[in-house]
Amino acid sequence: MWADALIRLHLDSSWSFGFDHAKTRFGQCDHAKRRITVSRYLAARAEDDEVHQVLLHEVAHAMVGVREGHGPVWKKRARELGYVGGRTHSSDAATDHARWRGVCPAGHEVIRFRRPSKPTSCAVCSPRFDRQFVMTWHDRRAAS
Ligand SMILES: [Zn+2]
Ligand SMILES: [Zn+2]
Incomplete structure (x- = not known):
């Protein structure tokens, strides 16, 4: 529900959301497929606000584009969305997010x-x- 609302608010209708079965990373933003996914496995084990944070993190990626990575443009956008996780990381591994x-x-x-x-x-x-x-x-x- 949040994911759809966030996508409608910040992205366009070419983007979609789904769950995936990953166990080693929490969220993913696939720029090629224009799809944001969250691990069903980890989402079931995390608190709501933590899942929300992961979504904000990924929506920020979708908004700024793949080239920005976790650079200053991404960071600024993520902050504007309400993302409070601070660190930069090289992958969206679950170990980085939580x-x-x-x-x-x-x-x-x-x-x-x-x-x-x-x-x-x-x-x-x-x-x-x-x-x-x-x-x-x-x-x-x-x-x-
Ligand atoms: Zn117990
Ligand atoms: Zn990321």
Whole structure:
């Protein structure tokens, strides 16, 4: 829904949105096909605002063109759209977009841009904070 709204607002009707099955990157902007895709796999494991951020990132790519990469023109446009992720990166790998992976004792996974400042427990295991289900955070960039 967001993706379609963003495309209508910022791009033209030649652009489309879809999900893909990637597991190693979060979002992709295919300039040749004029198509923005987001990994269904990772979107299901991320928070709404994080998925929204990935969309803004990719829409900014679509707006400025493939040659700009993550240069200053792209950065300015992404900021205007409301993208808050700061770093430049050479690929749209999931490890660049969302750095932190939290795992609960039962093995549920979440992916976050920022490491939570307070202890967080697994929302699947318990709707409210429960020390038993505290997430362990892994720096996905250090892991790869
Ligand atoms: Zn990018
Ligand atoms: Zn859990």
